[in-house]
Amino acid sequence: MRVGLFIPCYIDAIYPEAGIATLELLERFGVEVVYPLNQTCCGQPMANEGDQQHSAAAEQLFVDNFREFDYIVGPAGSCVKHVKLHLDAIPQSPDVLHVRERTYELVEFLHDILKAEAFPWAYFRYKVGLHNSCSSIRGLGIALPSETMGTPFNKTARLLQMVEGLELVPIDRPDECCGFGGTFCVTDEAVSASMGIDKVHDYMRHDAEFVVSPDMSCLMHQQGIARKAGIHLKFLHVAQVLNGGPF
Amino acid sequence: MGDEKRVDVAAHAAAFLAQDDVHEPMHDKNLWSARMKRDAAARAVPEWETLRQLASQIKEHTLTHLYNYLLEFESNATKRGAKIYWARDAAEHNQHVWDILREKNISSIIKSKSMLQEECGMTAFLENRGITVTESDLGERIQQLDDQPPSHIVMPAIHKTPEDVAQLFARTIGTDPRNTDPHYLTEAMRNDARRRFLEAGAGMTGANFAIAETGSFVVCTNEGNADIGASVPPVHIASIGIEKLLPKVKDLGIFIRLLSRSALGTLATQYTSHFSGPRKGGELHIILTDNGRSKRLGMPDFWTSLKCIRCGACMNTCPVYRRSGGLAYGATYSGPIGIILDPTFDESKYSELPYHSSLCGSCTEVCPVKINISDQIMQWRKVMAAKKHLPVSRRLAFGAAGKIFEHPQLFRSAETMASGAIRFTPDFLLYNRVLNPWGRHRELPHFAGQTFREWYLQYRAKNNEHGEQRP
Numbered sequence: 001m002r003v004g005l006f007i008p009c010y011i012d013a014i015y016p017e018a019g020i021a022t023l024e025l026l027e028r029f030g031v032e033v034v035y036p037l038n039q040t041c042c043g044q045p046m047a048n049e050g051d052q053q054h055s056a057a058a059e060q061l062f063v064d065n066f067r068e069f070d071y072i073v074g075p076a077g078s079c080v081k082h083v084k085l086h087l088d089a090i091p092q093s094p095d096v097l098h099v100r101e102r103t104y105e106l107v108e109f110l111h112d113i114l115k116a117e118a119f120p121w122a123y124f125r126y127k128v129g130l131h132n133s134c135s136s137i138r139g140l141g142i143a144l145p146s147e148t149m150g151t152p153f154n155k156t157a158r159l160l161q162m163v164e165g166l167e168l169v170p171i172d173r174p175d176e177c178c179g180f181g182g183t184f185c186v187t188d189e190a191v192s193a194s195m196g197i198d199k200v201h202d203y204m205r206h207d208a209e210f211v212v213s214p215d216m217s218c219l220m221h222q223q224g225i226a227r228k229a230g231i232h233l234k235f236l237h238v239a240q241v242l243n244g245g246p247f
Numbered sequence: 248m249g250d251e252k253r254v255d256v257a258a259h260a261a262a263f264l265a266q267d268d269v270h271e272p273m274h275d276k277n278l279w280s281a282r283m284k285r286d287a288a289a290r291a292v293p294e295w296e297t298l299r300q301l302a303s304q305i306k307e308h309t310l311t312h313l314y315n316y317l318l319e320f321e322s323n324a325t326k327r328g329a330k331i332y333w334a335r336d337a338a339e340h341n342q343h344v345w346d347i348l349r350e351k352n353i354s355s356i357i358k359s360k361s362m363l364q365e366e367c368g369m370t371a372f373l374e375n376r377g378i379t380v381t382e383s384d385l386g387e388r389i390q391q392l393d394d395q396p397p398s399h400i401v402m403p404a405i406h407k408t409p410e411d412v413a414q415l416f417a418r419t420i421g422t423d424p425r426n427t428d429p430h431y432l433t434e435a436m437r438n439d440a441r442r443r444f445l446e447a448g449a450g451m452t453g454a455n456f457a458i459a460e461t462g463s464f465v466v467c468t469n470e471g472n473a474d475i476g477a478s479v480p481p482v483h484i485a486s487i488g489i490e491k492l493l494p495k496v497k498d499l500g501i502f503i504r505l506l507s508r509s510a511l512g513t514l515a516t517q518y519t520s521h522f523s524g525p526r527k528g529g530e531l532h533i534i535l536t537d538n539g540r541s542k543r544l545g546m547p548d549f550w551t552s553l554k555c556i557r558c559g560a561c562m563n564t565c566p567v568y569r570r571s572g573g574l575a576y577g578a579t580y581s582g583p584i585g586i587i588l589d590p591t592f593d594e595s596k597y598s599e600l601p602y603h604s605s606l607c608g609s610c611t612e613v614c615p616v617k618i619n620i621s622d623q624i625m626q627w628r629k630v631m632a633a634k635k636h637l638p639v640s641r642r643l644a645f646g647a648a649g650k651i652f653e654h655p656q657l658f659r660s661a662e663t664m665a666s667g668a669i670r671f672t673p674d675f676l677l678y679n680r681v682l683n684p685w686g687r688h689r690e691l692p693h694f695a696g697q698t699f700r701e702w703y704l705q706y707r708a709k710n711n712e713h714g715e716q717r718p
Contacts, residue, residue, distance in 0.1 A: 007699050007700075009658070011699060012698050012699045012700055013694055013695065013698055014692045014693070014694055014695060015695070016695045016697060016698055016699035016702055017695075019699035019702075019703075020699065020702060023703070023706075035699075035700070035703045037655075037700065037704075038655040039655075040653075040654075040655055040658040041658070048606065048625070048628070049602075049628060049632060049637075050601070050625070050627075050628025050629040050630070050631055050632035050633070050637075051632045052629055052632070052633070053632075053633075057653035058653055061653065061655070086625070134605070134606070134607035134608055134609075137608075138607065138608035138609070138611070138612055138621075139608065145608075145609070145612045146286065147286070147564065147609055147612035147613040148296065148612055149289050149290055149292075149295040149296055150296065173279070175609075176566055176609075177566045177567075177605045177607035177609070179566065179605055180605065181604070181605030181606060181607070182606075183602075184602070184604070184605045184606070185685065186685055187257060187602055188257045188260065188567070188602070188603060188605075189257075189261075189685075189687060189688060190257070190260060190261035190264050190265070191257070191260050191261070191264065191567050191570045191571060191603075192605070192688070193687075193688035193689070194264055194271070194570045195566050195567075195570060195605070196688070196689070198275075220692050221689065223690075223692070224685070224688070224689025224690045224691065224692065225688060225689050227689070227690035228688060228689050228690050
């Protein structure tokens with residue numbers, strides 16, 4: 001199985017350890033991982049603004065970089081959601097459709113394709129608040145949305161519960177948006193910040209020591225909010241926990 | 248806010264948040280509590296998701312056969328003795344109302360809440376012609392006395408605290424400004440409004456559902472105020488949007504089960520009143536109103552917004568709405584449903600609304616008739632961008648980003664610049680200083696000493712087993 005590793009731009013520059021953990025984790029499962037060196041961005045920032053014209057080139061480049069792989073895996077729910085559900089600024093050629101169908105968010109890939117049942121190398125003796133991003137929940141379906149009636153499931157929680165020592169703490173509004181929302185966090189700064197601080201307080205009320213998420217972009221926002229408010233809460237990508245580092 | 252050329256919803260929301268430490272937390276808490284009650288009510292119905300699916304299908308069927316159902320409704324309602332009027336737009340709607348009132352020399356009316364009449368600006372129209380209009384719904388009456396539009400479809404004054412209401416009633420109906428007891432305030436309003444109810448020459452209602460098969464319509468309220476409007480004055484005028492049609496009486500059960508559970512988490516509204524023709528000795532006038540609905544029906548990406556049954560569940564669940572207050576949207580409809588409806592009335596004025604969303608998608612999941620609200624918000628952004636309704640700074644910023652992401656070499660140098668020379672600025676992510684309020688609320692992220700890409704090249708050079716790749 002050849003997997004193209006999709007590392008979104010902000011992980012590349014700000015959170016390389018999340019990318020490193022993803023690569024190491026996939027290799028532990030015996031997957032052949034290749035990181036195409038010419039990748040930049042999937043086009044989401046422009047597309048979310050409604051700017052199809054400017055997202056088209058990024059989307060085409062994404063497809064060119066990844067069309068040769070069996071699977072494309074990215075440690076970022078919102079970017080993967082864009083590829084799977086909204087990569088439509090360019091004509092839907094067979095290559096485009098292949099890439100869209102075969103792109104997976106890391107948790108989904110571990111849970112559904114690799115069918116991971118244990119992470120014996122990982123150890124994490126902390127109380128963890130889980131942030132399954134909106135894109136991951138309502139876009140990709142890695143957990144049953146709280147709005148939907150049915151048998152609850154939560155793939156991220158299921159994987160994290162396999163990690164020795166880790167204790168998941170429930171929070172009051174588990175899938176309430178944290179207010180990142182890409183460009184929303186700067187164009188609508190007051191509302192975004194208010195949502196962010198409410199989210200951070202929710203973790204604090206439940207004594208979480210770490211916040212863990214499959215979406216580092218949400219955590220970048222939450223972490224910034226927490227630090228500014230002088231709140232000592234730590235934030236990690238789920239790959240780092242499942243891989244046992246790097247921290 | 249409604250008078251702006253382009254509604255700056257983000258600025259209004261910021262003002263709502265900044266006013267004090269009371270209003271926004273209360274608003275958020277009350278609406279979230281409605282959402283939680285909705286969850287509990289929905290959970291108690293094992294076939295909930297099936298009901299949503301059926302409701303969606305019935306609405307889509309009706310909307311795609313609307314012409315026939317409207318004629319069927321007209322014919323059956325006429326047989327029952329109602330008088331039917333057709334209105335293409337707000338002006339025609341208001342004119343019909345005015346004509347009916349003038350013909351009968353009516354100078355005072357009471358009305359129950361109707362979003363359609365809000366759309367039409369009916370109250371102002373009638374007041375300009377000397378008609379006294381009294382809202383009979385408590386929340387709507389509060390808003391009317393404060394000269395504000397409703398801020399929520401179901402809970403029009405939900406952005407106000409009891410203290411706000413006490414101040415307002417002290418000013419307008421002479422209550423004790425220090426007494427914020429809801430019972431006291433409600434009783435005072437009841438005594439003030441009662442005589443208006445009894446003196447009114449006509450009662451106006453909207454309709455939640457209109458049944459083609461029977462020519463009857465249904466109004467749901469919790470205060471019974473529509474019933475007093477329809478029962479006391481001799482003339483009943485109902486404004487019905489053409490999308491309110493349902494084919495058969497048996498369809499109604501599905502919608503009644505969904506409506507109040509979705510809105511407030513209650514099993515049904517206190518009053519679910521069926522009106523079938525005029526009551527003995529009375530008159531019933533029904534104004535079937537388009538006001539942009541048939542235009543919307545012709546929009547491939549947006550026509551399903553006509554399925555909306557005005558429950559407000561999307562507003563209750565929306566984390567952005569809860570922190571903004573409904574008045575921030577400067578439009579008849581606020582919250583997620585407002586974002587997708589308002590631009591059909593005025594694309595330029597409401598061009599910022601689709602950006603007042605984190606696209607979290609909760610609205611879509613909670614909607615009892617399965618409108619893909621979040622996708623439509625995204626789709627409206629595409630319309631706004633393509634038609635250049637966006638502020639120039641915003642367009643240039645993302646145009647530049649698009650260029651950088653198009654070319655790997657440009658991207659690398661932008662990345663290097665960001666992580667080197669201007670190491671701690673987030674411009675790397677935003678590409679524009681105009682869009683740079685990140686740091687007012689958040690510490691800036693630290694750029695790593697080594698990018699993932701740099702690490703990867705070293706890592707692969709060390710363990711060469713997967714073959715070479717050249718950049």
